[in-house]
Amino acid sequence: MKLSIGKTATGDDFFLRNDIVAEIYEALDEGNSILLSAPRRVGNTSIIHYIKDNPSTTEEYYCVYVDTEDVSDSQTFFKVLLKAIFDVENKSRYQKSLEKAGKKIKGFLSSIDNIDISGFISVDFNEKTNESIDYFEQFKDFLEKVDLDSRKILLMVDEFPVTIEHIKDEQGEQAAKNFLKQNRAIRQNDKYNQKIKFIYTGSIGLLSVVKKLDATADINDILSYKLRPLSxxxxxxxxxxxxxxxxxxxxxxxxxxxxxxxxxxxxxxxxxxxxxxxxxxxxxxxxxxxxxxxxxxxxxxxxxGDIYLDHYRGRLSKVFNRNELTLVHEILKQLTKAQSAEEAELYDLAVKHNLENSFKNILNILEYDGYLVEVEVQKWRFYSPILKQWWSKNV
Incomplete structure (x- = not known):
């Protein structure tokens, strides 16, 4: 096993935790779609890459990984999902099942241009030709018609919360809310959820993103699985x-x-x-x-440690606006000076910046992103002495 610091740990460099993988599959077998919930750098992405690369851990699922970080509209999102499912890179996985499925969904595929079925399904989505296609409806149509010989697609969607943020920023809050409802409709459909399960993960907290949209009801069917630190x-x-x-x-x-x-x-x-x-x-x-x-x-x-830890500082400017960022830096600076701080002390800083209404959500984001942890009721500290000491050096 070699050091794997700046990239996702895969293959022999991945530290396998059999209990975690078994618990994830157990939750899926109980009928749940899952949100892998953990602060950044705990190992979410490594876990889902392991599941993708080792489908032999269960024969029930056809495992597909897709990163939607660059997606900013719902149509592109569902197009990306379809492309990932039919990606030729998945040829070696569940080929027999997909060959059987190919005969049964040929009618579906004929509605999309540039189809090649030669022992295996592949799809080339032509942008110009397909401008009028509703990919959300196509995705549902696919799930309606596909037969995977009693197996299910396990679709692992990385950076899902970032996708929601992008849709909100570029198309508005209502578009983001509609997107959440579309995804929930798929998960809640009795026909579809016998054929597909989702694992969501991301570098920002899904709950914090959805709370800002007042749309938590649209994700309350997802089981939150908290990825714990090592024993x-x-x-x-x-x-x-x-x-x-x-x-x-x-x-x-x-x-x-x-x-x-x-x-x-x-x-x-x-x-x-x-x-x-x-x-x-x-x-x-x-x-x-x-x-x-x-x-x-x-x-x-x-x-x-700057080269490995400076992303913690740069990350903040992507998550918070200027006023929030000033408050966050003051909170973190205060916590470098003590073992912990009462939430009331930190709230006083929020009052100074007229951010009382945003304060709790800011703390939630800092907790999810791996900066702070609530060690006792309304008592906060840095998650890590490493980050605390590094932050103190760079204040």
């Missing part, structure tokens, strides 16, 4: 695997010191960052990896 046992296993790749040994008690005293929030991203600094320091000073060595590596992480 101590899992975190030690991951750290040992990474260290062994670079022929570095560390006693269990030293790893526990790293994980419990330095990292605290046991997510793969922060463990990988720490192991990288241990590796780099070990190459300079090949000596025993003890607590003093860990302390020095952690200092180096804070000093050298």
């Amino acid at each position: 101590l046992t899992e975190a030690i296993e991951l750290a040992q695997k990474l260290l062994s790749t670079y022929r570095i040994q560390a006693k269990r008690e030293v790893l526990e010191y790293l994980l419990l005293q330095k990292i605290e929030w046991l997510i793969p991203f922060h463990i990988q960052l720490s192991i990288k600094e241990i590796r780099d320091l070990y190459r300079l000073e090949a000596k025993e990896v003890n607590e003093a060595f860990i302390d020095q590596a952690f200092k180096e992480l804070i000093l050298n």
Whole structure:
């Protein structure tokens, strides 16, 4: 297993958590579509890529992954979903089922231009020819006619909340609300939901986005599955695997010191960052990896972490407007000075900026995005000592 810090961990670099995958499939088998809910960098995207790349974990699903981050209207969204389902890259997955399905949905496919059925279905969507096509209706028509031999399509939609935001920004709130209703209508249709299930994930919180539209009723049928951090046992296993790749040994008690005293929030991203600094320091000073060595590596992480952590700062300007951004920076600055802060103290800052009505939603976004956590009722702190110390250095 190699370090995988700046990209999605896949293949041998993915730390498999069998219990998480089993729980996701259990929720799907119970008839749910799922929202993978977790702060950023916890591993949502890696999990769904693992499911996509390992359909043998269950024979019941035809797994399709699609990233809709660049989509800004509902018609394009449903066109992208159809294209992903018929993508030739999926040829090796469930080919037998799709060959059977091809005969049964040939009539559907004939309504779309540039169809090639040669042992496998592929679709080339011609933009000019298809200007008049209603892709939402086409998507429903497909689900009406397709027969996948008792299997289901598992459609994993990454960046779904961002798509909603784009539609709202470019076409208005009502268009975004209509989009949510279209998606709910598909999930709630008894014929369709026997053939398709959804897993949604994204780099911003779906609930926060939908709350701003006053449209939470349109997602209350989705089961929110909270992706938890690693257990101590899992975190030690991951750290040992990474260290062994670079022929570095560390006693269990030293790893526990790293994980419990330095990292605290046991997510793969922060463990990988720490192991990288241990590796780099070990190459300079090949000596025993003890607590003093860990302390020095952690200092180096804070000093050298800009390239890996600066996205936390840049991310804020994409999520908040100028006035909200000023408040957020004040909240984070205040939390660098103490172990935690009462919510009432932070609310006073919101009052100063005339953002009382937005305050709770701002906290929710900061929580979902991996900045802050409510450790007790109405008491907040940084999720991670790594982010807190790095933020303090850059204030």
